[in-house]
Amino acid sequence: MPSTNIKKQEQPTGYKKIRIALAGNPNVGKSVIFNELTGGRAWVGNWPGTTVEKKVGKAKIGKYEVEVLDLPGIYSLTAYSLDELVARNGIVEEKPDIVIDIANAANFERSLYLTISLLEMGTNIVVALNMIDLAEAQGYKIDAEKLSKLLGVSVIPTIAIKGYGLDKLKEAITKTPQIKRVPRKIVDYGDLVETEIQKIENLIKKDLELSAKYFPRWLAIKLLEKDKDVEEKIKSSPLADEILKQTQKSREILEKKLQKDMEEYIAEKRYETALEIAKKCLKTVKIRPTTLTDMIDFVTTHKVFGIPIMLTMLYIAFKFAFDVAAPLCDLINWFFGTFLYDLIVNSTLPPIVKSFLGDGIVAGVGSILVFLPNIVFLFLFLAFLEDVGYMARAAFVVDKIMHKLGLTGKSIIPMILGFGCNVPAIMATRAIEDENDRKVTALVNPLMSCSARLPVYLIFAGAFFAAYKGTVVLSMYVLGLILAIAMALLFRKTLFKGPSAGFVMELPPYMMPIIKNMLIKTWERSKRFLFKAGTIILIAAILIWILSITGPSGYIGIEALEDPYLLEKSWIGALGHFLEKAFSPMGWDWRAAAALFFGFVAKEVVVAAMAMLYGASGEETLPSILTGIFTPLTAYAYMAFVLIYVPCLATLASIRSELGMKYALFALIYEILLAYFVALGIVFIGHVLGVS
Amino acid sequence: MIPLAFAHEGTQVKVVKINAGKGLSRRLTELGIIPGAILKIVKAQGPGPVIIEVCNSKEASFLCNSCTLKCNTAYGWRIVLSFGMAMKVLVQELM
Numbered sequence: 001m002p003s004t005n006i007k008k009q010e011q012p013t014g015y016k017k018i019r020i021a022l023a024g025n026p027n028v029g030k031s032v033i034f035n036e037l038t039g040g041r042a043w044v045g046n047w048p049g050t051t052v053e054k055k056v057g058k059a060k061i062g063k064y065e066v067e068v069l070d071l072p073g074i075y076s077l078t079a080y081s082l083d084e085l086v087a088r089n090g091i092v093e094e095k096p097d098i099v100i101d102i103a104n105a106a107n108f109e110r111s112l113y114l115t116i117s118l119l120e121m122g123t124n125i126v127v128a129l130n131m132i133d134l135a136e137a138q139g140y141k142i143d144a145e146k147l148s149k150l151l152g153v154s155v156i157p158t159i160a161i162k163g164y165g166l167d168k169l170k171e172a173i174t175k176t177p178q179i180k181r182v183p184r185k186i187v188d189y190g191d192l193v194e195t196e197i198q199k200i201e202n203l204i205k206k207d208l209e210l211s212a213k214y215f216p217r218w219l220a221i222k223l224l225e226k227d228k229d230v231e232e233k234i235k236s237s238p239l240a241d242e243i244l245k246q247t248q249k250s251r252e253i254l255e256k257k258l259q260k261d262m263e264e265y266i267a268e269k270r271y272e273t274a275l276e277i278a279k280k281c282l283k284t285v286k287i288r289p290t291t292l293t294d295m296i297d298f299v300t301t302h303k304v305f306g307i308p309i310m311l312t313m314l315y316i317a318f319k320f321a322f323d324v325a326a327p328l329c330d331l332i333n334w335f336f337g338t339f340l341y342d343l344i345v346n347s348t349l350p351p352i353v354k355s356f357l358g359d360g361i362v363a364g365v366g367s368i369l370v371f372l373p374n375i376v377f378l379f380l381f382l383a384f385l386e387d388v389g390y391m392a393r394a395a396f397v398v399d400k401i402m403h404k405l406g407l408t409g410k411s412i413i414p415m416i417l418g419f420g421c422n423v424p425a426i427m428a429t430r431a432i433e434d435e436n437d438r439k440v441t442a443l444v445n446p447l448m449s450c451s452a453r454l455p456v457y458l459i460f461a462g463a464f465f466a467a468y469k470g471t472v473v474l475s476m477y478v479l480g481l482i483l484a485i486a487m488a489l490l491f492r493k494t495l496f497k498g499p500s501a502g503f504v505m506e507l508p509p510y511m512m513p514i515i516k517n518m519l520i521k522t523w524e525r526s527k528r529f530l531f532k533a534g535t536i537i538l539i540a541a542i543l544i545w546i547l548s549i550t551g552p553s554g555y556i557g558i559e560a561l562e563d564p565y566l567l568e569k570s571w572i573g574a575l576g577h578f579l580e581k582a583f584s585p586m587g588w589d590w591r592a593a594a595a596l597f598f599g600f601v602a603k604e605v606v607v608a609a610m611a612m613l614y615g616a617s618g619e620e621t622l623p624s625i626l627t628g629i630f631t632p633l634t635a636y637a638y639m640a641f642v643l644i645y646v647p648c649l650a651t652l653a654s655i656r657s658e659l660g661m662k663y664a665l666f667a668l669i670y671e672i673l674l675a676y677f678v679a680l681g682i683v684f685i686g687h688v689l690g691v692s
Numbered sequence: 693m694i695p696l697a698f699a700h701e702g703t704q705v706k707v708v709k710i711n712a713g714k715g716l717s718r719r720l721t722e723l724g725i726i727p728g729a730i731l732k733i734v735k736a737q738g739p740g741p742v743i744i745e746v747c748n749s750k751e752a753s754f755l756c757n758s759c760t761l762k763c764n765t766a767y768g769w770r771i772v773l774s775f776g777m778a779m780k781v782l783v784q785e786l787m
Contacts, residue, residue, distance in 0.1 A: 271721060433719075501776055
């Protein structure tokens, strides 16, 4: 192979800079290799114009300073899903020096499909043949040397989770940059198709700029496949018309002669090539023994036991998240509510600054951070379930029920995450293929009662239903779930018509999770909650503080925060009085209404706002005040209203970033209406039944 | 010909036709589920989602060459098809 030095800048440190990208199927161990190479240190951003995550890390390998780019997990390089498009553009536009193709030895021919797609694109790849131990456990071996010869690239067998083969992989990385691979024909599409590919290719080659940027044969094949993204790329060429016309002509000729859709034909040929290569490299094939995975699956996907097992897992997850994390929550609460607050109050700062820092920022942000331990622990347990391989089974178990509700089995994962925090839950809907399924799942997610709503339930349940506290709180979760299901059905029947396309998902074998990976995954999700929620809530907390100390008459003063009578004159008070009229059928006063406004930032703030608005202090605790103002019936209606009424600001922001402003506004409006009617319904039914 | 969603657990079926849109049938192709492919139904709960193993296809009969049983494949990785998806894959029951 000819080796020409691609221009590289010599670094003063003696390190050469190169960029590599990691590509591979989902569940192939890509993140393990990423973490091994970079030590887990990565910075995360979004790919331009998308919400797909871009993860970049740095590593020093031999004489190279390597920038490692983690591409989304993909099966092929079509422009079908956003992940694939992003991965593909990450390769063709960013042109990394090497792409490490992580292939799954235990799922060999499927991985080869991607490998072949990469080679067709003219990419300089090194193949990491991962999980060779699993392949052997399944009864076969792969001849890596032969594979290397057939593909014309280095193939390194690895077992990433045990660190096996990674040194050799690094060695291969240091050797590869000097080689400029000459792209070659890897898939033979048959004489008929090849002639047409040649025709298109020759036209493309006339445009020197285009053919220097992309591999002409690849463009030609993609054009025949009607690849929208490549068609766009071609349009910038002066020869665009000619090329597209030829493509059209070629496709018509071929589809007539072959009696096949070109897109299908090309994918099938590629698959056949993958199978042929796989066949040549497989050494021994034994009958697959019954594995531990088979045995565990027998139980976890069982017709009768499947769902009880899933519910048990969830119960453990919640126990873990709330009970184990409780002391940490108390600690954070003490830090913000007592330590930091007192520090500010006792400082020598001017009163207005003290109030701004103490009542505005510390109280506002602190009340959110109290939930961090719950969320981290819940996500840790869910990361464990995912890494073990259980989540895919859960999706199978619930799919039949979910399908009846107009959703898909995959919706279960965001719904469960929603019990922790709706923000990462809505982001998790990205994994759902069908766009309608995804939108509905995201839109009903705020109805899943997140951990922030619990304090409100606890206060009211404690004050009014002490004897049935647990049941009343549980009824809120159930109500949320029922409403989520009802709304999903309604949306499916009206706004998002048509049957669910469903999903196809691999069931990876069960494996022992790696603690480091679980921690990284948990941190990445919790970090989103922290930063995204943090910034928005900070702004909102400040805004509410300002609205509390000013009113229609102008500046009132920070005393308003201590004095309910002054507060009544503030903007918040004015708003409360305005809302009071709307809530009069439910029998809530202006303070209860104003507290709801605070809850828009984060729902647990409702409790703090009520304490402030009703002037609760040491002797007169909030529950005792509430019993004089609400009746059990209006209290229950209020709890339901808090459950439903608006997604918090952070959740709204994530709906906006995932689905767009239109849907964020839609979620806001439908939830307010739903909450109002449910609360009204509860009061009405209560009166009819003679409860008060 | 029946939809895959109605196939019985433990049986083998042959894929006849896929009624999914372009994108989704492509995804199925990538996973080896193409017309002619033989699937082993690992799990099925009456009409509902199914767990399958892709055994072989006419192009890839080698995958089962060394299997004594008709379908005890070397490729033990399983695939879940949701109910919606399994309704779109039409199969023929073997045996």
